Amino acid sequence: MEYFQDDELQAKSYDRTLMARILSYAKPYKGWLVLSVALLLLVSLFQLAPPYLVKIAIDRYISPESELDTAARYAGLAKVVGLFFAVLVVAFLASYFQIYVMAQVGQRIMFDLRMQIFRHLQSKEIAYFDRNPVGRLMTRLTSDVEVLNETFTSGVVAIFLDVFTLAGIMIVLCYLSFKLAMITFVVLPALFVAAMIFRAKVRVSYRNVRKRVAAINAFLQENITGMNVVQVFNREGAQFTKFSRRNKRLYQAHIDTIMAYAVFYPVIEILSSVAIALILWYGGGGVMKGVLTFGSLVAFIQYAQRFYRPIMDLSEKYNVLQSAMASSERIFALLDSEPAIKDSVAPQAIPDSPAEVTFDRVSFSYNPDEPVLRDITFTVRPGEKVAIVGFTGAGKTTIINLLSRLYDANEGRILIGDTDIREYRQRDLHRYIATVLQDVFLFSGDIAYNIHLGDASIDEDRVREVSRYINAEKFIEKLPAGYAEPVGERGRTLSVGERQLLSFARALVYEPKILVLDEATSSVDTDTEFLVQDALKKFMAGRTSIVIAHRLSTIRHVDRIIVLHKGRIAEEGPHGELLERGGLYSNLYELQYRDQEKKIY
Numbered sequence: 001m002e003y004f005q006d007d008e009l010q011a012k013s014y015d016r017t018l019m020a021r022i023l024s025y026a027k028p029y030k031g032w033l034v035l036s037v038a039l040l041l042l043v044s045l046f047q048l049a050p051p052y053l054v055k056i057a058i059d060r061y062i063s064p065e066s067e068l069d070t071a072a073r074y075a076g077l078a079k080v081v082g083l084f085f086a087v088l089v090v091a092f093l094a095s096y097f098q099i100y101v102m103a104q105v106g107q108r109i110m111f112d113l114r115m116q117i118f119r120h121l122q123s124k125e126i127a128y129f130d131r132n133p134v135g136r137l138m139t140r141l142t143s144d145v146e147v148l149n150e151t152f153t154s155g156v157v158a159i160f161l162d163v164f165t166l167a168g169i170m171i172v173l174c175y176l177s178f179k180l181a182m183i184t185f186v187v188l189p190a191l192f193v194a195a196m197i198f199r200a201k202v203r204v205s206y207r208n209v210r211k212r213v214a215a216i217n218a219f220l221q222e223n224i225t226g227m228n229v230v231q232v233f234n235r236e237g238a239q240f241t242k243f244s245r246r247n248k249r250l251y252q253a254h255i256d257t258i259m260a261y262a263v264f265y266p267v268i269e270i271l272s273s274v275a276i277a278l279i280l281w282y283g284g285g286g287v288m289k290g291v292l293t294f295g296s297l298v299a300f301i302q303y304a305q306r307f308y309r310p311i312m313d314l315s316e317k318y319n320v321l322q323s324a325m326a327s328s329e330r331i332f333a334l335l336d337s338e339p340a341i342k343d344s345v346a347p348q349a350i351p352d353s354p355a356e357v358t359f360d361r362v363s364f365s366y367n368p369d370e371p372v373l374r375d376i377t378f379t380v381r382p383g384e385k386v387a388i389v390g391f392t393g394a395g396k397t398t399i400i401n402l403l404s405r406l407y408d409a410n411e412g413r414i415l416i417g418d419t420d421i422r423e424y425r426q427r428d429l430h431r432y433i434a435t436v437l438q439d440v441f442l443f444s445g446d447i448a449y450n451i452h453l454g455d456a457s458i459d460e461d462r463v464r465e466v467s468r469y470i471n472a473e474k475f476i477e478k479l480p481a482g483y484a485e486p487v488g489e490r491g492r493t494l495s496v497g498e499r500q501l502l503s504f505a506r507a508l509v510y511e512p513k514i515l516v517l518d519e520a521t522s523s524v525d526t527d528t529e530f531l532v533q534d535a536l537k538k539f540m541a542g543r544t545s546i547v548i549a550h551r552l553s554t555i556r557h558v559d560r561i562i563v564l565h566k567g568r569i570a571e572e573g574p575h576g577e578l579l580e581r582g583g584l585y586s587n588l589y590e591l592q593y594r595d596q597e598k599k600i601y
């Protein structure tokens, strides 16, 4: 639970600058908004009319004291009834268009906002995603945006309607009978106190609901993704108990919310009944004394009944506004965080032929005070094939993370040619260097899509050509739909080896100048291993390659080996030379690669 605490920024009840910023999203739709408010005015005006029409009907035409003859009374009554219907129809139409216009505005604002957030997320540095769990970022794009939409559709605009209606009713009541109006307003203070208590209660329980829903979502996400681990280790019972605890907490939060309503609504009912009783008593007396017409009394009671609706609504709207404030605060905090890795203002053109790659005294840490790389210096000449080896956690993957600028080095420089990689556009850099990551990530789409990734400049023939070259075509053609075979989420349905071959094809299809490969640690069966190794050889042929090697056969194909130990370069040289030296590499070789030699060859 603590995990989600910082999601709940302590939003002030009303923050003007925040509100101004929320409203700024409506600027492009200003015309629509004005139209919507105009329609609202119309709606609330027309909602005021019916009780008054009732009063006219009673006082002028129905009342036994009417001075008109029967025919005139019928004619008058018919007119009022006609007007009554006309008012209803106009109010209906106005209300329809108002809701339509407002829905349009709200949905468009959400659309814009989602685009903006997504674009912003794409520009964020990878370190940001290390710090922010998926679930939290998803919430920004979905429910937070949704809540913000409510600010417009049922918040700001509807509050207008309520305020108009309330003011309108008060004016009409005073006009009908000032004294009786004052008596009606007697219950208002009690009403406001009730509304305030309700608001405070509901605010807390709404917040609890949100927090607990978030906790359940995070729990679910983890458990569904890791279902195989749960089942294999017989954790079903334990996870079920954990889930049931979270589920109970959510249940309780919902119940608390509902109970707050269950008290509030009846209290309002009682207060409004008290008011009506007062009106009946004093108003009835007024009619008997002849200071109030019968029709006015009826109209008065009808208005009084409508009076409480907007007051109830307003206390609810207040909560909507509150959560909208909190949501927008979170969204804006996300949007305002500048990407830490940005293109230089005057980017250099990237060389169009393979150039030297140089690490020049590079140091790096993911977290302050936990250095991962220290003083790394090496050069890879054009066309050279270099392997990086080392124990797990030595910092191998980190080196290629820095090279493709997923993170920026803390100290030192990384050069391509003579230029710091920070001087190139990230786009150019990523086209220049093809990186095959340790964990292959596949998108939900078909096989072909996972190779070209939607790049229109890569046609089907090219995809096939590369797949054939890289030994992937054989398994692809065995699939029922071949290249059009859909890949399940995260490629669950493909084997590890198949996924690796796909990732090779994906990298090669771009004809990169430099190839960076983080060999998958997971081993594959001997047949596939052979295919993968053959593919690798073809892959590296004639290309500058930096390979993080976990396999002996990969090491065999390289010119030079860099041995990384605890973030420093321990040894460097060709395979034979390093073995002879009898240092760290020969150790590693004994431990790690000797077995493979027996296994595969």
Ligand SMILES: Nc1ncnc2c1ncn2[C@@H]1O[C@H](COP(=O)(O)OP(=O)(O)OP(=O)(O)O)[C@@H](O)[C@H]1O
Binding pocket: 130, 366, 367, 372, 390, 391, 392, 393, 394, 395, 396, 397, 398, 399, 438, 521
């Ligand atoms: N995103 C991250 N945030 C914080 N620490 C990290 C992050 N990624 C890696 N580390 C830490 O940095 C160190 C080096 O990790 P790295 O992934 O570079 O190791 P590696 O040499 O590639 O290991 P392996 O052979 O297992 O792939 C490890 O101690 C790891 O825990």
Ligand SMILES: [Mg+2]
Binding pocket: 396, 397, 398, 438, 518
């Ligand atoms: Mg690694």
